[in-house]
Amino acid sequence: GAGVSQTPSNKVTEKGKYVELRCDPISGHTALYWYRQSLGQGPEFLIYFQGTGAADDSGLPNDRFFAVRPEGSVSTLKIQRTERGDSAVYLCASSLTRQGAGEQFFGPGTRLTVL
Amino acid sequence: GQNIDQPTEMTATEGAIVQINCTYQTSGFNGLFWYQQHAGEAPTFLSYNVLDGLEEKGRFSSFLSRSKGYSYLLLKELQMKDSASYLCAVRDRYGGATNKLIFGTGTLLAVQP
Numbered sequence: 427g428a429g430v431s432q433t434p435s436n437k438v439t440e441k442g443k444y445v446e447l448r449c450d451p452i453s454g455h456t457a458l459y460w461y462r463q464s465l466g467q468g469p470e471f472l473i474y475f476q477g478t479g480a481a482d483d484s485g486l487p488n489d490r491f492f493a494v495r496p497e498g499s500v501s502t503l504k505i506q507r508t509e510r511g512d513s514a515v516y517l518c519a520s521s522l523t524r525q526g527a528g529e530q531f532f533g534p535g536t537r538l539t540v541l
Numbered sequence: 542g543q544n545i546d547q548p549t550e551m552t553a554t555e556g557a558i559v560q561i562n563c564t565y566q567t568s569g570f571n572g573l574f575w576y577q578q579h580a581g582e583a584p585t586f587l588s589y590n591v592l593d594g595l596e597e598k599g600r601f602s603s604f605l606s607r608s609k610g611y612s613y614l615l616l617k618e619l620q621m622k623d624s625a626s627y628l629c630a631v632r633d634r635y636g637g638a639t640n641k642l643i644f645g646t647g648t649l650l651a652v653q654p
Contacts, residue, residue, distance in 0.1 A: 474640040
């Protein structure tokens with residue numbers, strides 16, 4: 427089936443604006459993750475959903491960042507009052523199970539640029 | 542704290558073998574993953590180790606020593622298309638549930654003719 431999809435692929439916004447980034451996981455995957463990747467760095471964990479609930483949001487940098495997954499499928503990452511330091515590629519991943527390998531499948535990412 | 546170290550860059554020759562090392566110090570451990578990431582693309586899963594020893598998968602092998610906090614990825618018969626960043630990641634535990642991956646900064650491998 428289809429892989430993880432993310433929209434938009436690119437988003438340019440001005441400092442102080444609000445943005446929403448969408449992730450559509452692989453069908454049937456109950457676990458969903460958001461990561462942020464800056465140039466030359468590995469992905470940095472933001473938040474993890476198991477079903478509809480956020481099981482671990484310890485990676486969200488501050489209260490400007492929020493994510494939801496109301497029906498246990500599509501997720502939206504919301505960033506308020508964007509800052510230039512928020513510029514990065516935001517990656518979404520999903521996995522079928524937390525046990526065993528349970529490898530995470532990544533989407534192509536949304537490149538966010540805050541001017 | 543959480544710390545994963547891997548070399549920043551490596552260069553190897555087409556047809557050769559290369560070993561990319563990774564050392565980690567994390568508060569929890571529930572598996573170590575290697576991902577490949579081509580420039581501008583999403584990471585793709587290569588291998589998974591949770592027990593000590595070697596896991597082989599075609600041209601790629603990965604080794605884990607939990608007591609030493611050490612892993613390596615071995616790539617054989619290198620091809621030009623293997624030029625990419627290789628990410629080492631440890632799966633952490635949180636409240637008994639496995640979840641997030643903690644990534645190293647990645648090793649940028651350049652395969653030369």
